[in-house]
Amino acid sequence: MSEPSISRPRRWDKPFSLEPGSEDEMTDTAVEILLGKPPFSEIDPAGFKRSLPLHDIIKNDARIIGFDDGDIVVRRGDWGNSAFFILSGNVRVGLERGKPTLPDEILGRHDNKVKTLWESFAQLWRNHSVPEVRKLDSVFSKSELKTRHAHNSTRIYLQEVSAVLDKYHTARLDAGHWFGELAALGRTSRVATVFSEGVSQLLEIRWQGIRDILRHDQNGKLKQYIEDAFRERALAAFLRTTPLFHDCQPELMQRIVDQVEFHTFGNYDSPKPFKDLIENQDHTTEGGEPVIIREGDYPSGIVMIRSGLARISQRHYNGRRTVGYLSPGQIFGLDEIRAEVQSLTPVGCSTQLSAIGHLNAVLVPTALVEELLKQNGSVGAADLHEVKTHVSDSGSNSVKINDDTLLSQLVDQNFVQGTSLMVIDLERCTRCDDCVRACSTAHDNNPRFIRHGPILNQYMVPNSCLHCVDPICMIECPTGAIFRDFAQGDIIINEQTCIGCAQCASNCPFDAIRMVDIRDSKGNIIVDSKTRSPLTQATKCDLCIDQKGGPACERACPHDALFRVDMQDAAQVGEAFSR
């Protein structure tokens, strides 16, 4: 049997500037010029490791790209994987305040490339009979947007920039500014659309690069910059995602923005806390979760989760019982402050808040919240009820389910990370495996999960990707092959750039990623041309991103036993677990 062979890819084999969408390859001269100018000249290169020098980070994880008038650089709602620094020209950032925000239609939002009806159907006989076949020479298919081709890439653009500027509220960002770093580092979606006004030149750095710079930059300037930028640009919009701040008057909002405190718990770039939490069965705060507000303490403000997850627990006999959890955008401490405003005496928290893994939170001081409550006129008993309903409708309340034990298991095992958690109700499941068969057909005869995993009450959570809010599998991927899909935020693995290093698989605490030996279409295992060892790649559930109608497993279950649930959605969680 002949052995097809290629050499095993390594990190930086494919610099960012060689990825689709780039113009020219990043040269040493370009890097030197960049390093000579602020803000890069302010970074102390001495703090960087010899194997990971600043020069090489810029050379491999950054690229220079030019934009024409109206070209969209990032879109609101997309998942951020990189940050931008404006080298020349200027860009416009779409703002929501006052005027309507840029609508999706003019942003050229499009659906993913899904298989046509015929292609889907043809899977029945076109699927390979041997496992894990790859077309190694295939290139990423270009998208089919309403776009123009410029600067060696296909761009979505706004047709009449002046009309857009008249109609929508935007802010101007000039050369020397950063943008997109908050989404890239906070592992969240972009909060605003940014487009080029006139011709501009930007430096785009993928988040792995910024992470490395932040890690080794001893001056800490970039970190300070990022915090200031968040306060200045995104904080008000972030606060407004919660109904409490919807009608906040501008003057008060400004004071809130000025006085909000930022808090970070846990370690940003280590998957260890998660793994420890899962392996350590004693999940009390004493067992390692940093406490944000202790039970019985008077809250110094409301805590609003920016990224990560928090546990709400209560003393129960001699231990602590989980009674709910908070996901991004949700708040803690409001009820106590409201009660305090009503009774005019301080009210201690009846529950405790602690951080699960890495968490970013903002704290809005009590005095300002009281002012806000009075301004909203929601202090009276009747209004209180109204606001409460309002808040829970919009999903800003904590997530709770009737079954305490189940809830606490879901939190303990970190399944609350899942934005698409696969759950099988074993009281309905007849173990027919139709779900696995459907998955297999949708993935070239390679099922991406088996019906096996931890069982909580009557629910099994198979070892299938949860599509975490904070996907720590992405943290250490050297090439960025595991990424968030631009449109939907699902976590996908790019077969073209996966080097098989297994970082993602070992970081994922849910055993959701498998490393597989890949083959050519004849079924021969592909081997590394140098070491002669088989080449592996990471695979996992991709929510049938290229299939019509989404995940096949869910649709295939004859007994409605298999469902997917977004654990960030309080209403959905309550409904799913009380069927």
Add this chain to the structure above:
Amino acid sequence: MKHFWVQQRITFLVFTVISLLILAGCYLFSITLSKTSFASGTILLLCIFFLASYQLRKKISFLPLGSSAAWLRFHIFIGFLSFVVFALHSRLQIPNGLLEVILFLTYYIVFLSGIFGWFLSRTIPYRLLSRGEEVLFERIPMHRNKIHDRVKTLIFDDAQPEQGAALPDFYHKHLQEFFEGPRHQISHILHSERHLHQLKQKISALQPFLDEQEQVRLQQIAEQIQLKDDLDYQYIFQAIIKLWLFVHVPLTYSLIIFSLYHALAACAFASTSG
């Protein structure tokens, strides 16, 4: 839950209305002296085709054709409706021709096996949850072998030269057969643990004749017996639910073939038949 009961009632109501409409339609048709068997036969054939198409639908789950669960609900609905039409078509009598008798029996077996499958799908999940670990069916033999190996190690491999023959004897007499494959299936189906109880009694009876070390080992063997029995319990119920489809599906295809043949024959001899 409330939603579930409302849905059930609506389904039942719709079913009754449709059945009555079919009966009324056939009655009205019959008083015009037309041959109602053509009409009921056609509806029946359509029902059977639809029922069989569910199996095909399962093969193309990746297409957005509605959930399999919705299809199953509809499959059950049409299945019951087909029974009403079948009763009407056969006038609740056992036919006399050989083909007709085969057709009649096949329909009944498919229909009854359908009801049986429905019952199984509602009850077996609870049973599977009630005992033993959740194990994939295909992996059960592997787990069984592992348990058997563990037991053999406990009995033979660790044996000291001076060790007595009590445990090996006990193994050959009472355990070997038990560990070799799935056992006591009927008891499991009947939810009986009598066999386990008897085995445990035998173990208790042996206990006084063992030294301390052997007693510890026997205790460990007893744990393995429980594990193996749980595995057998999982095995038989998972097997039943798989086996059931092997009856229901192939017979459905036979039913289609017989029905088509019957329809052709009925059409060909339409002028001479009643």
